[in-house]
Amino acid sequence: xxxxxxxxxxxxxxxxxxxxxxxxxxxxxxxxxxxxxxxxxxxxxxxxxxxxxxxxxxxxxxxxxxxxxxxxxxxxxxxxxxxxxxxxx
Amino acid sequence: xxxxxxxxxxxxxxxxxxxxxxxxxxxxxxxxxxxxxxxxxxxxxxxxxxxxxxxxxxxxxxxxxxxxxxxxxxxxxxxxxxxxxxxxxxxxxxxxxxxxxxxxxxxxxxxxxxxxxxxxxxxxxxxxxxxxxxxxxxxxxxxx
Numbered sequence: 507x508x509x510x511x512x513x514x515x516x517x518x519x520x521x522x523x524x525x526x527x528x529x530x531x532x533x534x535x536x537x538x539x540x541x542x543x544x545x546x547x548x549x550x551x552x553x554x555x556x557x558x559x560x561x562x563x564x565x566x567x568x569x570x571x572x573x574x575x576x577x578x579x580x581x582x583x584x585x586x587x588x589x590x591x592x593x594x595x
Numbered sequence: 596x597x598x599x600x601x602x603x604x605x606x607x608x609x610x611x612x613x614x615x616x617x618x619x620x621x622x623x624x625x626x627x628x629x630x631x632x633x634x635x636x637x638x639x640x641x642x643x644x645x646x647x648x649x650x651x652x653x654x655x656x657x658x659x660x661x662x663x664x665x666x667x668x669x670x671x672x673x674x675x676x677x678x679x680x681x682x683x684x685x686x687x688x689x690x691x692x693x694x695x696x697x698x699x700x701x702x703x704x705x706x707x708x709x710x711x712x713x714x715x716x717x718x719x720x721x722x723x724x725x726x727x728x729x730x731x732x733x734x735x736x737x738x739x
Contacts, residue, residue, distance in 0.1 A: 507600070507604050507605065507608050508604050508607060508608050508611075508656065508660075510608070511607070511608035511609075511611040511612050512611065514611075514612055514615065515611045515612065515614070515615035515649070516615075518615040518616055518618060518619040519615055519618055519619070521619055521622075522618050522619045522621070522622035522623075522641075523622075525619075525622040525623060525625065525626045526622050526625060528626060529625050529626055529634075535631065535690070535693055535698070536689060536693060536698075537631045537686050537687075537689045537690040537693060538631055538634065540686050540689065541625065541631065541634060541635065541638060541686050542625065544638065544682055544686070545621070545622060545625055545638040545641070545642075548618070548638060548641060548642040548645075548646060548675075549618055549622065549641075551646060551671065551675075552614065552615065552618050552645065552646055552649050555646070555649050555650060555653050555668070555671075556611065556615070556649065558653065559607075559611070559652075559653050559656055559657075562661060564657065564663060564665050564667070567653075567665065567667035567668055567671065568667065570667070570668075570671050571667060571670060571671050571674070574671050574674050574675055574678075575674070578674075578678040578681075578682060581682040581685065581686070582681070582682060582685055585682075585685035585686055585688065585689050586685070588689045588692070588693075589685075589688060589689055589692060
């Protein structure tokens, strides 16, 4: 049963990533692109978690944690650059 | 499935389906909603509820099915709960500044000022006496 749930989860997250990519390419403003990148990171974390369940090993979650950290720092850095023209003042 | 119905697997599967479905709904909202301030709503719900449900499903799976206790998922979940509002706030500030300089025309236009004698906080210079105000201090050496 968990295999069906994982198949559904991978499909849904892949579709979600495709939708985010559409918004990233189309998005009329910079804010839309930052938001699309942030959401792509969130969906990638979800995929890593599902891959960790599928492989039945607990080693994937360090990767999920690192991606969460890097994604947040990247979002804030991009937003800061758009606000101030500089990242570290 | 040959294993049949077991409650732990059913619980983990339900949480995984719920979480990935919410993530898909959040991304669909990102595509479908008309302006950025509305688009911010979709992915923030997806990141808290969707990923939260997937991570709780992962904890339940590893504890109840595999017999291993893991807490990394909770760490990821707590970190996302803390950082998602901050990232959304930064994006909203970028959007307000883009609107102010007319670089990002939205269907609703720029938002109205919050009061008759005040402006959005991100537009204003810091007031004297508040922690963000460095007006009294000497200018730092610019090394650039």
